[in-house]
């Protein structure tokens with residue numbers, strides 16, 4: 001089973017799951033700064049030309065959330081719950097994250113971190129303000145939800161926690177606002193105490209062809 005990754009927030013999620021669950025994956029580094037995501041061999045796995053991606057025999061997967069679910073399922077882990085209602089709750093939070101929480105966090109991250117880092121032009125203040133407004137709105141929903149809970153689903157870690165956490169390691173450098181969200185910060189403290197979340201990247205990896 002090959003897991004294709006680069007050191008970005010979207011790859012962070014499945015790499016952390018694989019490490020946390022000791023999944024038997026061969027890590028393949030796809031250097032997107034050098035354009036390796038456009039190589040034909042990689043496009044045969046993910047025609048979108050984006051990381052992460054996974055190949056397990058005939059199974060080819062893209063989308064970090066689907067890859068996390070597959071890794072948890074293969075490991076028999078309740079990070080992807082076997083109970084159907086819990087599974088649907090996880091899906092709810094994954095979809096919410098894509099549509100709202102990480103969507104706006106990633107806009108702020110792009111303006112404040114990626115643009116300066118890769119010389120992609122000046123950050124656009126109106127874009128930052130718009131994304132920040134939405135981010136605060138949805139962060140409040142999460143903060144309210146987390147009262148009395150250790151994890152998103154209550155008392156056990158699921159892939160929803162890793163999905164929602166994906167941009168939070170960069171909150172300070174990206175100026176993603178978490179002030180006033182004490183429950184969210186407490187929850188993220190729990191997630192960032194997980195070794196595999198703090199150090200998701202593999203020691204051994206091969207390079208993309």
Ligand SMILES: N[C@@H](CCC(=O)N[C@@H](CS)C(=O)NCC(=O)O)C(=O)O
Pocket residue numbers: 008009010011032037049050051052062063064065
């Ligand atoms: N929705 C996708 C997003 C994947 C994505 O946008 N990956 C970025 C890195 S974080 C990428 O590969 N970008 C390369 C490019 O745009 O050429 C997921 O969750 O996996």
